Amino acid sequence: MRSETDDGAEVPETPVVLFDGVCNLCNGVVRFLLPRDPAGRLRFASLQSDAGRRLLERHGLPTEGFDSIALVDGDRVYTKSGAVLRIASLLGWPYRVATVARVIPTGVRDRAYDVVAEHRYEWFGQRDQCMIPDEDVSDRFLE
Numbered sequence: 001m002r003s004e005t006d007d008g009a010e011v012p013e014t015p016v017v018l019f020d021g022v023c024n025l026c027n028g029v030v031r032f033l034l035p036r037d038p039a040g041r042l043r044f045a046s047l048q049s050d051a052g053r054r055l056l057e058r059h060g061l062p063t064e065g066f067d068s069i070a071l072v073d074g075d076r077v078y079t080k081s082g083a084v085l086r087i088a089s090l091l092g093w094p095y096r097v098a099t100v101a102r103v104i105p106t107g108v109r110d111r112a113y114d115v116v117a118e119h120r121y122e123w124f125g126q127r128d129q130c131m132i133p134d135e136d137v138s139d140r141f142l143e
Contacts (some may be wrong), residue, residue: 014043015090016142017083018055018070021046021130025120026069034137036091044141046130051142067117080117081109 017033019026030044045052053063059077061070071083078086081101088098101109116123133141 014041015071015073015086016043016045016055017087018045018047018052018072020067020069020120021048021052022127023120023124024127025116025124027127027131028124029069030131033087033091034140036095040140041090042087042140044133048130049143055142068113080113081106084113 017030019030021027033042033044045055047053047056047066055072056063056066056070059072061077061079068079069083071078071086073086085099085101088095
């Protein structure tokens with residue numbers, strides 16, 4: 001479900017995962033999440049999409065060169081390791097167990113995240129275009 005702001009922009013009422021649509025690792029994460037969220041609580045938008053850029057703008061994040069997964073959950077935005085842990089908590093058991101990583105200082109968690117992010121194309125490859133979702137889950141992707 002979605003509502004609209006005064007300017008007519010869509011505001012998702014469910015959490016939205018913003019991901020790099022040309023990154024093979026990021027697309028793999030999305031393909032991992034889809035079957036583990038059978039209730040469809042999570043929505044998805046690539047950082048390269050209009051919806052992704054609008055959500056970044058709305059929350060004061062850069063639309064160019066943004067190099068992190070993000071989770072927009074209501075008025076809150078989680079990035080880097082915070083986004084990963086929030087997504088794990090939303091998935092429930094057994095993924096919620098990952099939230100014990102919150103005992104690790106955010107700076108340490110985010111530095112580990114940054115190392116993977118800096119090398120993701122080198123290690124996992126890159127696509128020429130954004131992922132096209134299968135028809136059975138296409139309604140979970142914002143345009």
